[in-house]
Amino acid sequence: MTPSITRPLLAGLMLCSACVFADEYGPTTPPTNQPMPAASDSLCVAQDNWAPFEAVQMPDGNQFSSDTSCDFHRWSWQMFLWLMQDDGKGEPRFLGFDSPYDLLGIDNRESLLPRLSKQGGARSMDEYLQAGTEGILVGKDGKPVYYSQYINREFVDFINEHELTDFEKVQAFDPNTSFDINVAEFKAAWKIVDKATADSGEFLITRQSVFKLVNRNGKIVVDVNQSSEEYLALVGFHIAGVVEGHPEMIWATFEHKDNAPDVPTNVQPDTVVSDKDWTFYTANTPYSQCNINYASSPQLTLDEASQTLSPTTEVCRRFAWGNNANQMTYAVPTNIQVVQQLNDSTLSLLDQSKAQLPADRNWLKNYFEVSAIWFRRNDGLEPNMTLATDFDDNGKQLLIGGLHLSNSTIETFTQTQSTMDNCFRCHNTSQRFPPSGAENLAPLKGMNLNISHAFMNIYFWDQEMKLKAQSAAAKQ
Template sequence: MKKSIIALKSTLLTTILVISFLSCKNEKKVDDVKKEVLTTYDEKNGSILCLSKASWFPHNQTPPPAEGKGSPFDVSSTTNCIFHQWSWQKFLWVTKPVGDLPLFLNQKEIIQVTDAMEPVTQQEGASVVLTDTIQAGSKHGVLKTNPAYYSATGKAFTVHYSIHTSMIMQESAVAFKEALASGKLPANNFQTFPVGSLELKVSWVDATAISNDKLKNYYITTAAIINKDGKTYTNTKVALLGMHVVGVVENHPEFIWATFEHNDMAPNYDWKTNSASSTSEKLLFTKGSTTGLAGITFIKDDKPVLPNKAYDLFQYGVPVTSSGYMETSQKEPENFNHIREINTSVAKNLKDVWQNYFYNGSIWIDTDGLTPEEQALKIVSLGSAIGAATPDSSARGSLNCANVTMETFTQTFQSNISDINVKNLTNCFSCHNPISFSNNTSPIYLSHIFDAYIKTSEGKSKEEIDLMKDEQQKKMSEYLRTLK
């Protein structure tokens, strides 16, 4: 029996070595690969851990993750860990310093765009332009900071957002637009964005919201923030709060939807005590406790039901109840443990300001064993149910994936916390599905900025597009409320 166990461990380790060796983008000696893979195997407990890789560090040398042919995704059966590893490595790559700025702000490989995918004209003396303060959702939520986080200022500041795309995705969008406009590509189609397509959404706030002793823990840059006249800008020091990293890899045209937050934003909701609490002031949460959904529910054109009590509804986006993990389409606690493991592993290896940010999970769908044509067909056939989390569903990863700085008020569409269950969980796919704002279907409509780009080229105004988007999100929220 002992020999069998040893043989099983040996076989498992050999298999991992082979997969890791084949997935390396650059050729390495076998000994180097062994060292890297051995860090993911816990001999004592006989289990596989999900950790960072030595090749990611130091941060200023982080390579882009392998994503296409020959990558860990170019297989018929995937593991949960490779999605978490891609998410962290991609985040490290886009934030690696290139000169005086992180890569995602250098306007070369990645450019800033509007919410209709048009390139943003950069302003002198600033590295990013900020005009958008509206959160996702039909109630147009605006997030403000906790005034007590920096008592010397005693002021609530509005959170701003920027959007960035890879040149690969930008060029593909132009080609799709031209094909749709000419009729070569019908509005209902099975086209997908290519591997390397990338969207980032980033949340920022005026650095004055944060005390000087805490500012050293945030990435700080200069932003051109639009003034009330809607035409001029004021250059302002801003702090980065959170980031969505959304990208296409081999066999996953639905994108991997990953999200990151600064570690001093807000607490997690504790489902055992039915409360969220903190003994210190957080940027979005005053010290003390709250119960129920008031802190993450927005009243249209007014304010949250309970200001300065925002929290993450589920830690790492992994749904739980007071008695433990929900029974969903995703195996737990393996997924939760892998996120926690890789966060700890990365934090130990990072030496710069980015060690103060953590990975709050990602979501994708199961496409194992499917051809590219079958993958596209599956995305379209799932429709608005692409993010369903019930045991027989296709969604994988963090099934209530959200970012407290960007989806503060859409972490659930339920009115009471007791109504939340596996049937009505909310995640990125709740709004980002293959149904366009005008009800056409295609995998390319998963991107809202692309959908808005198409509508703009058709002559729709921003106001008209926003109304179409609001109507779609309203229908989805109403539908999810019916699922008890």
């Protein structure tokens, strides 16, 4: 099924709005779930109440147990399944969620500053650039991968309740206050595909308009006056949500099984990563040619007529399961085997008749959890945490799970950078300053809510919009 969405797809940090909500969002407080079967790190399996598929409920963070690593990965998988359910209109539930632009009533994001995870002033191709590196992932067909982000109703309610779309309210807000339990945000990576691929049943597919690229003054830029309707296949998906005891959010990521190969242990530059073709990898490509970012290179060219870029990106997943491939024990904070067990169990469940998986949801069996990451201790979030390492100020292990967690389609180019090699390297609570060229905007103090880039963007966007309004009024 190829549902239709008319708004041009935008990349980067997009989150929800203060709008009227339809029933398909689900209740503000999720229905009470049946108690989870006891989770076990020696045998982490899918929950019985994940069958039938359509009965899966949003995991209630108020009932969350943090006794085992399995609990965190189960929460991630249950959230993924719930988000992928039909919303009653033929679309996965999450596609009905809002973006942060909606919260501020913004229609044209091109007039705004780039997302905070990027450096410098406004850049061309912002809809295609990856967080942290301004990298652009170019598929084998020369098409860029697009990104979009969503937040749930609980996120919207929290922002509106505290009037946090007003930057002055943010400045007066208690920095120790965290997001409410069940607040969540999501980010998707989309690959343009042809109709045959869209009809194959291998991917979650949406039909959506995307902005075209043009060559202008020696640069490749987005032309917001030109768009085209495309079939888009989901290739990557981030989930982040607050549960009891974990205001830092559980950060989990999912990928399509055919995206890219895992890099073998003891890899050398000339090591061939795989002898088969993948969606973003050509058979027999050596490791030295993987994950090269051409976005800021003169080598990157655009053919406007075909809307294709060159060269393409060869993608390799540097850390299978978000960790060093040699790490397989339960005693350390990486829990690779827990993730593998739960993936196998969940995918097996979806393949059974009791799952009653609708025919138009068979593509679910092609996605898997790479890993998740969270704090080892409960209620450990504080303002001004840089989270630059996996340890706290006393040298004790702070982070647990996928300590090198990256999505090969969302963080393609940061997989080996120690300053960006897991979610918390960028998502932290330290003070934030506006991008270069916008020094007239007030910085954002260190606060617990800074764990969300969507929240931070809203803070700076509100200032920018008000300054532009004042400037326009002064000229009248």
